[in-house]
Amino acid sequence: MKAVGDLPFLPYGRQTVDEDDIREVIEVLKSDWLTTGPKVEEFEATFAESVGAECAVAVNSGTAALHCAMYALGVGPGDEVVVPPMTFAATANCVVFQGATPVFADVTPGTLLLDPARVDACINPRTKAILCVDYAGQPCDYDVLGEIARSHGIPLVADACHSLGGGYKGRPVGTLADISVFSFHPVKHITTGEGGMLTTNHPSLATRARNFRNHGISGDARRRSENGSWYYEMTDLGFNYRLTDFQCALGISQLSKLRGFVLQRQVLAGHYHRGFSLIPEITPLLVRPEVSHAYHLYVVALDQDRLSADRNKIFAALRAQGIGVNVHYIPVHLHPYYRQRFGTGPGMCPVAETSYERILSLPIFPAMSPGDVETVVDRVGDLVDRYRHPSAQQ
Numbered sequence: 001m002k003a004v005g006d007l008p009f010l011p012y013g014r015q016t017v018d019e020d021d022i023r024e025v026i027e028v029l030k031s032d033w034l035t036t037g038p039k040v041e042e043f044e045a046t047f048a049e050s051v052g053a054e055c056a057v058a059v060n061s062g063t064a065a066l067h068c069a070m071y072a073l074g075v076g077p078g079d080e081v082v083v084p085p086m087t088f089a090a091t092a093n094c095v096v097f098q099g100a101t102p103v104f105a106d107v108t109p110g111t112l113l114l115d116p117a118r119v120d121a122c123i124n125p126r127t128k129a130i131l132c133v134d135y136a137g138q139p140c141d142y143d144v145l146g147e148i149a150r151s152h153g154i155p156l157v158a159d160a161c162h163s164l165g166g167g168y169k170g171r172p173v174g175t176l177a178d179i180s181v182f183s184f185h186p187v188k189h190i191t192t193g194e195g196g197m198l199t200t201n202h203p204s205l206a207t208r209a210r211n212f213r214n215h216g217i218s219g220d221a222r223r224r225s226e227n228g229s230w231y232y233e234m235t236d237l238g239f240n241y242r243l244t245d246f247q248c249a250l251g252i253s254q255l256s257k258l259r260g261f262v263l264q265r266q267v268l269a270g271h272y273h274r275g276f277s278l279i280p281e282i283t284p285l286l287v288r289p290e291v292s293h294a295y296h297l298y299v300v301a302l303d304q305d306r307l308s309a310d311r312n313k314i315f316a317a318l319r320a321q322g323i324g325v326n327v328h329y330i331p332v333h334l335h336p337y338y339r340q341r342f343g344t345g346p347g348m349c350p351v352a353e354t355s356y357e358r359i360l361s362l363p364i365f366p367a368m369s370p371g372d373v374e375t376v377v378d379r380v381g382d383l384v385d386r387y388r389h390p391s392a393q394q
């Protein structure tokens, strides 16, 4: 990690890749199959088992997995999909890829998770699906969202890119919605460089996703080659969203370490909680008792009434000290593309908009130590002391 001042630069997130992982990749590079070979099926089977899902489909990004989900569910022009604004743009973009309209439902203060009451209010005959996001790694209220989806006869999709390894009421993320979607970008829980996965207990949806990731061609090249057949049929328009065999080898190796990675994230979060319990100007996101939080992000909100510095000033001061804070996210409905194309804008999701002004993501990744957390808490505490509003001082 790059040194800045007297502190090594702490990014907000980074991968943990070891010699075992590297060996597995090299093995595949020396084999006959670089892509769409045995490692893809092995990764899918291992992943499905690890989250308790019936089917898993590997693709080359989380965004591709989201697109496959929208295609598999038949989302198309004229349809609407309810999404939260407090997410990465890809969550809403996948709806637009299919010619449909994302409808932004606001989040709940405290957790910044999709507010079920707001979702219910957005549903109309055009609504084709609800797409929720386990923001920061905390699973949504799946019983309530699932009931809303069922009562309207529409599917629930989980953007679980933050919550791999997490759980809700004792059930693992990956089985909580009709389709769940994961990303293996280096900042996520496990990595394949770029990569993603879709899980479902509906085999017909998995088959549609599989065809879509391979140009809309049914079956796969390896089987055809084993059968010595040249014949194939393209039955729909798809994309090349395939994940390579050497990336799947990395994924299998990484997956074997997932439990430890998540545990370490939870330990670090515990240290942050304890540190910030002594700093009333800093409020970590609320964690509901029924979840196992996977802590992709550790997000805090600044109490702007008690501080003379705004979030941007605190952000810049921490960055200048080598602490790689970040902001997740600019609410998607405020991006120029969405404003221009869909007429969205300020005032549509007030909770997300006001929260956005106050939040900071602090470094959290498995290779960090509790000492690193202490350093971050101390630096944040020093800034709070420096900028505490005079009227708030005793």
Ligand SMILES: *Cc1c(COP(=O)(O)O)cnc(C)c1O
Pocket (backbone or CB within 6 Å): 061, 062, 063, 064, 087, 088, 090, 091, 133, 159, 161, 162, 182, 183, 184, 185, 194, 195, 196
């Ligand atoms: C990372 C992420 C994605 C996209 O994943 P990529 O693999 O980068 O395409 C989508 N949604 C959320 C919430 C994410 O965090």
